[in-house]
Each structure stands twice: as C-alpha cells, then as structure tokens.
Amino acid sequence: MTPSFDPDAFFARSMLTVTIAELDDDQRWSTWPETAHTMDRGPQPFPDWVVQHDGAIDTELGILKTGKEADAFLLERALPEELLTGAAGEETLLVAKRFRSPEHSSFHRSHEYTEGRRGKDSREARAMAKGTAFGKQVAAAQWARTEFDVLGRLWSAGLPVPYPVQIVGTEVCMEFIGTDDEQGAVAAPRLQETSPDPEQVERWARALREVVLGLSELGLVHGDLSPYNILIDSRQADPSPVIIDVPQVIDLIANPHGPQFLRRDCENVCAWLRGHGAPASAADPAEWFTASMGGWEAP
Ligand SMILES: Nc1ncnc2c1ncn2[C@@H]1O[C@H](COP(=O)(O)OP(=O)(O)OP(=O)(O)O)[C@@H](O)[C@H]1O
Ligand SMILES: [Mg+2]
Numbered sequence: 001m002t003p004s005f006d007p008d009a010f011f012a013r014s015m016l017t018v019t020i021a022e023l024d025d026d027q028r029w030s031t032w033p034e035t036a037h038t039m040d041r042g043p044q045p046f047p048d049w050v051v052q053h054d055g056a057i058d059t060e061l062g063i064l065k066t067g068k069e070a071d072a073f074l075l076e077r078a079l080p081e082e083l084l085t086g087a088a089g090e091e092t093l094l095v096a097k098r099f100r101s102p103e104h105s106s107f108h109r110s111h112e113y114t115e116g117r118r119g120k121d122s123r124e125a126r127a128m129a130k131g132t133a134f135g136k137q138v139a140a141a142q143w144a145r146t147e148f149d150v151l152g153r154l155w156s157a158g159l160p161v162p163y164p165v166q167i168v169g170t171e172v173c174m175e176f177i178g179t180d181d182e183q184g185a186v187a188a189p190r191l192q193e194t195s196p197d198p199e200q201v202e203r204w205a206r207a208l209r210e211v212v213l214g215l216s217e218l219g220l221v222h223g224d225l226s227p228y229n230i231l232i233d234s235r236q237a238d239p240s241p242v243i244i245d246v247p248q249v250i251d252l253i254a255n256p257h258g259p260q261f262l263r264r265d266c267e268n269v270c271a272w273l274r275g276h277g278a279p280a281s282a283a284d285p286a287e288w289f290t291a292s293m294g295g296w297e298a299p
Contacts, residue, residue: 101136192227216292
C-alpha cells in the first residue's frame with residue numbers, strides 16, 4: 001500500500017503550529033474532533049455545511065439568550081481566513097446551547113416530565129436525588145443529551161427542527177436558524193414576535209398542526225410548545241415555523257401526563273394563532289388533540 005497525502009490533515013497540522021498562539025479569549029479549537037463517537041454527532045449523512053475540518057476554530061459571537069435551564073450562544077465555526085476557498089463545510093454559524101446545573105433552573109418540574117422514561121444508571125440516579133455537585137452535573141448533561149437525541153430523532157423524521165451538529169458534555173451545538181448577510185447574523189424571530197398577515201398565519205397554523213401530529217406519530221409531545229419555542233425561518237421564500245427547545249419532550253403514552261401536556265401544547269399554540277387571525281378551523285386545539293391521539297388507544 002502506498003501512503004497517500006491527506007491535504008486536510010496536513011493543513012490542520014500546519015495550522016495547529018502556526019495558529020496555536022493566536023487563539024483569542026473568545027476562540028477555541030473546533031470541538032468536532034472531540035465527538036468522534038457517532039452518538040455524539042448528528043444524523044448521517046451530515047449536511048454539507050457541517051464543518052468537519054480539524055483545523056477549524058470556534059469563535060463566540062455573543063449570547064443569543066439566557067434561558068431558564070440553558071444559555072444559547074452564537075458561534076462561528078470556520079477555517080482560518082487564509083484557508084477559505086468558498087467550498088461548503090468551511091465556515092458556518094452554530095447555536096451552542098449550554099445547560100446549567102439545575103440549581104438555578106426550574107428543574108423541579110422535571111419529575112413530571114420524565115415519568116415513564118427508561119431508568120437511568122442507578123449511581124447517577126442516586127447522585128441526582130441527593131443533589132450532589134456530581135448529581136447536578138449529571139442532570140445538566142442528561143438534559144443536554146435528551147435535547148440532542150430528540151432533535152436528531154425529529155430531524156430524521158423530517159420535522160422542522162435545527163439540525164443537531166454535536167454534543168460535548170452539557171453543550172449542544174445545532175444549526176443556527178436565522179440569516180447572515182452584510183448586516184451580520186440575525187436570529188430568526190420567535191413566533192411571539194411576528195405579525196403575520198391572515199394568509200400567512202393560516203399557513204403557519206397548518207404547518208404547526210402537522211408538527212404536533214408528526215410528534216405524536218413518534219409517540220412524543222413537545223411539552224413546552226408555545227410561541228416562544230417556535231422560530232420563523234425566513235431562509236426560504238415562504239417563511240415557516242421551526243420548533244426548538246425540546247429537552248422536556250414527553251412520552252405521549254408511557255407518561256401518565258402525556259395527553260395532558262399534549263392538550264396544553266395545542267391550546268397554547270392555537271390561542272396565539274387565533275389571536276393573530278388564524279381561522280378557528282385551522283387552529284382548533286380540540287381537533288389537534290383528537291387528531292394527535294387518533295393513532296393511539298384512548299388513555
Ligand atoms: N437553533 C437556533 N437558532 C436560532 N436561535 C435559537 C436557536 N436555538 C435557540 N435560539 C434562541 O435562543 C433562545 C433560547 O433557546 P431555547 O428556548 O432552546 O432555550 P431555553 O433555555 O429553554 O430558553 P427558555 O427558558 O427561554 O425557554 C430561543 O428563544 C431563540 O431565540
Ligand atoms: Mg425556550
């Protein structure tokens with residue numbers, strides 16, 4: 001076998017030696033190589049925009065939002081400028097959602113959400129129950145893991161969610177939903193912040209009904225679906241809803257509260273849609289609920 005020249009590895013290594021002293025405080029080496037285990041990377045085939053080069057650098061561009069359980073940061077993952085050729089997979093924007101240990105969060109709800117979920121490692125379960133530092137770290141990592149796995153499942157089922165790129169510990173990196181042009185990066189607005197015209201709100205109502213039904217076909221309920229956890233993606237000509245914030249996803253059937261959470265999700269979303277001009281026929285929470293439960297035995 002003749003050894004072959006691998007230009008990627010060559011450039012990555014030479015960049016390592018050239019740039020190592022030049023990383024700024026808001027930069028790190030791309031953590032993609034830390035995720036060699038396929039469980040820690042998003043569904044395959046990877047979209048072509050995913051940056052897989054070892055020599056790429058992550059630059060923190062700012063915080064998008066501090067939330068109840070996690071903070072969302074905007075990251076650029078890119079090869080150093082001098083190596084950019086304009087090909088796909090050399091530079092991209094990502095959202096890094098970093099879960100905090102649950103002492104500062106509303107995780108007291110978590111018991112209700114996770115009932116019916118498969119049992120966890122018992123040492124970890126005991127540590128969480130005791131609220132030890134290790135337990136808190138484990139809990140944050142588990143919420144990150146659930147967010148990552150659920151995003152992957154929904155993405156693979158064709159539902160509109162950000163593509164989950166990778167997970168490292170308590171940090172999930174996902175596709176940035178938003179635009180990036182001369183004015184810079186602008187995150188997609190939450191549904192809550194939009195003022196759609198009647199035609200548009202009816203289209204969104206139909207799309208969101210499909211999402212709720214699609215989740216229920218997978219046996220899942222979002223559990224926190226509201227106009228704050230729906231982004232309006234305007235990257236295509238016809239802006240459409242994208243669902244985010246899924247770590248509390250509930251098992252529709254195994255969780256005894258599943259149907260109750262489903263009803264609440266339907267009511268929250270339909271109330272907003274109707275309040276913004278959607279016809280009652282397109283945003284009828286009872287109809288969404290019944291259609292979602294349709295494939296399952298009555299509880
Ligand atoms: N993939 C993404 N693309 C663009 N913006 C995003 C993305 N993910 C999250 N955001 C922004 O960050 C905010 C917080 O994200 P998310 O809802 O997942 O976190 P959270 O900690 O659960 O927040 P909250 O407690 O407010 O519900 C979102 O409302 C949205 O504005
Ligand atoms: Mg949220």
